[in-house]
Amino acid sequence: MQTKTRPRFLLYFPLLVATLGSPSTGRAQPAPTKVKKVTALPSQNAVFSDLGNHGVEAPAISNMVAQGIMKPVSVGIFNPDGVVTRGDFATMVQSLYKLGKPSETVSFSDIKSTDPLFSAIQAMAPFMNRQVMCKGCALTTNFSPNAALSREEASIILVRIMGAKNQLQPMTSQELSSFLQSTPDAKNWKPAAAPYFALAIKSGVMPLLGDNTFQPALKLTRADTAVLLDNINRQFIVPIKPPVLVQPK
Amino acid sequence: MRNHESCVEIRKVWNGFVKVARQNSRLPVSLTCAFALWLAAAGTIQAQTNLSDHGGPIMQTVDANLIFWLPPGSHYVSPPAGNAAADQLYETTITNFLNDLGQTGYWNILTQYPGQCSSTACTAPQNAPGAVKVGRVFQDLTPYPRSPLQDSDVQNEIQNFINQNGLSFGLSTEFFVFTGAAVQECNGLTGCTSTDFCAYHSEFDFNGGKVIYAFMPNDDSLPGCSAGISSGPNQLSADRETTILSHELAESVTDPLPFGTSLNIFDPLGNTAWWDSNNIFSSSFGQEIGDKCNQSPASVNLNGKAFVAQQQWSNDTSNCVASFGPSIEFDVSTGSDDLRGDSSSTAGLQSGASTFQTVTLKSQGMSPWGNNTTNEVVTGLRPPVLPTAQTPLTDIAVTLTSHNSFGETDDNWNIEHLTAKVLDPTGRLICELSLGGDPLVRLTGSMPTDTFVMPNCPNQSGPGGLTQIEFVIVTGSDDLRGDSSATATIKAPNGSVLQVITLKAQNQAGWNNNSTHDLIFALTPPQPLSQLQNILITLTSHDSFGETDDNWNIQSVNITASNPPGPAQCLINSGGNPLARLTNNAPTLTLSTPNCTPTPPPTAKFNQVEFNITTGGDDLRGDSSATAVLLVNGNPMLFTLKAQSDPSWDNNTNHDKIFSLNTLQPLSAFGNAVITLTSHNGFAESNDNWNIQSILVKLSDSGNNPTCFFNAAGNPFSRLTGSAPSVTLTPLSGCP
Numbered sequence: 005m006q007t008k009t010r011p012r013f014l015l016y017f018p019l020l021v022a023t024l025g026s027p028s029t030g031r032a033q034p035a036p037t038k039v040k041k042v043t044a045l046p047s048q049n050a051v052f053s054d055l056g057n058h059g060v061e062a063p064a065i066s067n068m069v070a071q072g073i074m075k076p077v078s079v080g081i082f083n084p085d086g087v088v089t090r091g092d093f094a095t096m097v098q099s100l101y102k103l104g105k106p107s108e109t110v111s112f113s114d115i116k117s118t119d120p121l122f123s124a125i126q127a128m129a130p131f132m133n134r135q136v137m138c139k140g141c142a143l144t145t146n147f148s149p150n151a152a153l154s155r156e157e158a159s160i161i162l163v164r165i166m167g168a169k170n171q172l173q174p175m176t177s178q179e180l181s182s183f184l185q186s187t188p189d190a191k192n193w194k195p196a197a198a199p200y201f202a203l204a205i206k207s208g209v210m211p212l213l214g215d216n217t218f219q220p221a222l223k224l225t226r227a228d229t230a231v232l233l234d235n236i237n238r239q240f241i242v243p244i245k246p247p248v249l250v251q252p253k
Numbered sequence: 254m255r256n257h258e259s260c261v262e263i264r265k266v267w268n269g270f271v272k273v274a275r276q277n278s279r280l281p282v283s284l285t286c287a288f289a290l291w292l293a294a295a296g297t298i299q300a301q302t303n304l305s306d307h308g309g310p311i312m313q314t315v316d317a318n319l320i321f322w323l324p325p326g327s328h329y330v331s332p333p334a335g336n337a338a339a340d341q342l343y344e345t346t347i348t349n350f351l352n353d354l355g356q357t358g359y360w361n362i363l364t365q366y367p368g369q370c371s372s373t374a375c376t377a378p379q380n381a382p383g384a385v386k387v388g389r390v391f392q393d394l395t396p397y398p399r400s401p402l403q404d405s406d407v408q409n410e411i412q413n414f415i416n417q418n419g420l421s422f423g424l425s426t427e428f429f430v431f432t433g434a435a436v437q438e439c440n441g442l443t444g445c446t447s448t449d450f451c452a453y454h455s456e457f458d459f460n461g462g463k464v465i466y467a468f469m470p471n472d473d474s475l476p477g478c479s480a481g482i483s484s485g486p487n488q489l490s491a492d493r494e495t496t497i498l499s500h501e502l503a504e505s506v507t508d509p510l511p512f513g514t515s516l517n518i519f520d521p522l523g524n525t526a527w528w529d530s531n532n533i534f535s536s537s538f539g540q541e542i543g544d545k546c547n548q549s550p551a552s553v554n555l556n557g558k559a560f561v562a563q564q565q566w567s568n569d570t571s572n573c574v575a576s577f578g579p580s581i582e583f584d585v586s587t588g589s590d591d592l593r594g595d596s597s598s599t600a601g602l603q604s605g606a607s608t609f610q611t612v613t614l615k616s617q618g619m620s621p622w623g624n625n626t627t628n629e630v631v632t633g634l635r636p637p638v639l640p641t642a643q644t645p646l647t648d649i650a651v652t653l654t655s656h657n658s659f660g661e662t663d664d665n666w667n668i669e670h671l672t673a674k675v676l677d678p679t680g681r682l683i684c685e686l687s688l689g690g691d692p693l694v695r696l697t698g699s700m701p702t703d704t705f706v707m708p709n710c711p712n713q714s715g716p717g718g719l720t721q722i723e724f725v726i727v728t729g730s731d732d733l734r735g736d737s738s739a740t741a742t743i744k745a746p747n748g749s750v751l752q753v754i755t756l757k758a759q760n761q762a763g764w765n766n767n768s769t770h771d772l773i774f775a776l777t778p779p780q781p782l783s784q785l786q787n788i789l790i791t792l793t794s795h796d797s798f799g800e801t802d803d804n805w806n807i808q809s810v811n812i813t814a815s816n817p818p819g820p821a822q823c824l825i826n827s828g829g830n831p832l833a834r835l836t837n838n839a840p841t842l843t844l845s846t847p848n849c850t851p852t853p854p855p856t857a858k859f860n861q862v863e864f865n866i867t868t869g870g871d872d873l874r875g876d877s878s879a880t881a882v883l884l885v886n887g888n889p890m891l892f893t894l895k896a897q898s899d900p901s902w903d904n905n906t907n908h909d910k911i912f913s914l915n916t917l918q919p920l921s922a923f924g925n926a927v928i929t930l931t932s933h934n935g936f937a938e939s940n941d942n943w944n945i946q947s948i949l950v951k952l953s954d955s956g957n958n959p960t961c962f963f964n965a966a967g968n969p970f971s972r973l974t975g976s977a978p979s980v981t982l983t984p985l986s987g988c989p
Contacts, residue, residue, distance in 0.1 A: 138453070140504060199533045200533060
């Protein structure tokens with residue numbers, strides 16, 4: 005079995021922990037080889053020549069490409085270490101959740117109605133909660149589709165969408181207090197963002213990194229995002245067969 | 254931009270999480286609430302719920318220190334319009350905007366958001382003259398250290414000025430850093446100006462305290478930051494900047510520590526103040542007072558001056574507003590028996606037997622009011638008018654309602670102190686109730702209501718109920734004819750006519766040239782001072798055959814209102830030569846109250862001029878000289894402020910020079926004054942430069958009746974150099 009070469013993202017462990025129901029021990033452990041792991045479901049074989057160091061993520065990448073949620077950058081090339089832009093992510097979550105347009109058109113100065121991304125951005129816009137990410141800011145009227153997506157943005161958007169889809173329930177005050185108490189990195193989080201991060205971590209949507217930090221400003225790679233969305237797809241959206249558990253060697 | 258409002262049901266799923274020490278009467282409840290679907294430039298559809306209090310401090314007043322960071326070659330207006338004059342106008346507009354915020358309907362919005370409370374009183378943003386005032390202004394010409402700037406550069410900039418100038422900081426001081434056009438900044442936690450924000454307010458720890466600050470890039474030059482403003486009353490670039498500035502300032506006041514002290518298990522949102530935390534699955538979660546109305550501009554009149562500001566969120570009406578009030582503010586101190594969490598309480602505002610408004614003091618869903626705590630509730634009066642003599646506020650009925658769960662008995666509540674203040678939209682106190690006891694009253698299930706008499710509301714002996722108005726009008730060199738008439742029309746802030754007074758009837762004798770007329774009338778009905786907003790003096794000619802229309806020169810007008818024997822309240826005190834000339838084409842003089850700046854009577858004459866000059870951070874050398882040339886009746890008169898042989902005027906020193914004129918001259922005889930620096934360089938010596946920090950020029954009659962002629966200050970007000978050795982002073986500029 006290949007081991008993960010980018011230790012900052014523990015792949016499937018948090019989902020397993022969440023599934024097994026142990027929020028107090030839900031912090032990701034730094035030694036993934038000592039725990040049970042979940043392999044991704046067999047998928048259509050999308051073959052990419054640039055996944056050499058991304059064997060762990062490859063099944064998720066294949067799944068996401070096969071389902072049309074993510075697209076190769078060219079034939080045979082996925083660019084797993086490339087960043088995900090806000091515009092990219094809008095198309096992904098629109099496709100993943102089949103999001104429709106909001107009841108009112110959302111106006112962005114830099115996105116015209118003829119823009120290819122217009123529909124996806126419209127669909128994602130109500131879930132962005134940009135103010136949580138930028139507490140104290142007077143926001144611009146731009147969407148900035150080419151800006152790289154951070155873990156914070158992805159977490160908030162996904163938690164919002166999953167809340168709207170009744171896939172997540174908010175934590176009670178006691179649950180949240182307990183979670184923050186048991187998560188040392190929480191003292192570094194912005195107050196308004198804390199409930200989103202807590203819910204994202206607890207549900208396995210966005211796990212802590214290998215050093216038990218959340219690192220909200222860290223940009224997501226395409227490989228990270230494939231794993232992230234594939235996890236959500238399998239756990240919350242598509243009823244699937246139970247994952248195959250593989251015992252560690 | 255469109256502004257939608259509708260209602261939806263908001264689930265307050267997170268209510269129990271929030272530590273609510275005191276509440277606004279209109280805090281979100283779990284039922285239907287109004288919210289704005291704000292299809293705004295912010296780019297998100299906002300399901301709007303109210304702001305919640307998270308227990309942290311607010312800013313009661315703001316001492317604003319401004320740092321204009323503008324290296325040579327940078328401007329606030331993009332070329333080709335960008336130049337030094339435009340930069341100065343930009344900075345002046347911002348400075349004036351801040352200084353004029355106090356005691357306005359706009360600033361009154363913030364009084365809805367009180368801060369921390371002791372057992373007997375609460376802090377709250379003040380709305381009084383000087384509630385916001387510009388303290389120190391710095392011009393920094395040093396180059397930007399990098400591009401884009403980082404937030405750490407902004408913090409370093411502030412720290413440098415604090416260290417270099419020994420500035421104080423804390424919860425009554427905010428630092429604003431302004432930068433030039435197209436300057437970008439990135440904040441590692443929140444993004445960049447190029448993609449995310451137009452400005453931000455924040456905090457940092459320094460020398461054991463908190464520094465409150467805002468980064469204010471030039472929003473005129475940033476995409477997505479123009480607030481949709483295409484024209485404004487001052488300078489477009491500055492008007493766009495004041496719009497975003499008002500957003501950040503209001504948020505600083507109502508949530509000065511946006512990142513709190515830190516997360517902790519007792520209060521995970523610790524030490525923040527007012528923001529929307531009602532539902533993490535709502536798009537409005539995380540918003541502060543300005544965010545809910547992001548880039549929605551409004552024209553505002555601040556103490557008689559026109560500006561553009563952003564609308565702010567009003568918890569009272571759950572929408573974006575540009576003013577608030579009249580209002581009523583309750584401070585309720587609970588004694589030794591609390592008001593339970595599942596109980597509610599109200600205050601009924603009564604006019605005689607009729608209750609015209611019921612104010613929710615505490616709703617059932619809010620946290621309990623514990624023993625020996627004080628809670629403040631501010632709400633707008635409905636309808637939004639002050640009590641009048643016809644519909645006075647006579648009584649306040651406080652009611653406790655128990656909402657008992659199974660097996661629970663009725664709640665009992667000891668009120669130890671009750672204060673109710675009725676305030677006009679500019680924060681002026683109209684009338685007040687203040688009662689205490691041990692307890693003042695104990696409300697129970699069997700006696701859930703007690704009624705308190707509101708004394709004199711409107712206050713018949715004070716500003717709430719003025720009964721008399723006095724006009725002193727001086728006619729100038731064109732009389733008011735015997736067959737003409739003149740009226741005074743008094744208008745309320747909403748434009749309605751309160752009363753029309755005949756100053757001179759057609760059948761009364763004419764008002765001759767240079768005559769004074771002192772007239773006293775009853776105000777019917779009595780009016781609070783705040784209602785007397787505009788007074789229009791109108792000339793009407795009643796021409797006989799072949800007679801032309803009358804013209805009338807009004808030299809001065811002095812209007813006061815009172816409730817004898819109470820003191821007179823100045824409404825208008827204006828003069829000129831003439832103040833106004835009323836004709837058939839322009840028969841009306843409109844006077845806005847209050848306008849009581851003393852103006853020297855046109856007959857006053859002066860034979861003495863006094864220059865009071867403070868040198869700034871660059872001295873006037875010992876071998877340099879300085880002069881003032883003052884035009885008197887068009888003739889230049891030269892005064893030597895400092896001769897070459899005089900000692901130097903060192904940095905930060907003040908110099909007072911008094912000169913006599915040969916003859917008494919009226920104010921109108923005095924024209925511009927020009928201050929000039931002359932360098933007398935020694936061998937290899939370069940030209941002198943001189944920073945003038947402030948100049949006050951006064952005219953007097955041998956020291957008597959001193960009158961301001963010119964008044965200005967800056968940092969510096971003016972820098973005189975070899976290439977620009979003079980500064981011109983315009984008569985009466987800067988004088989009150």
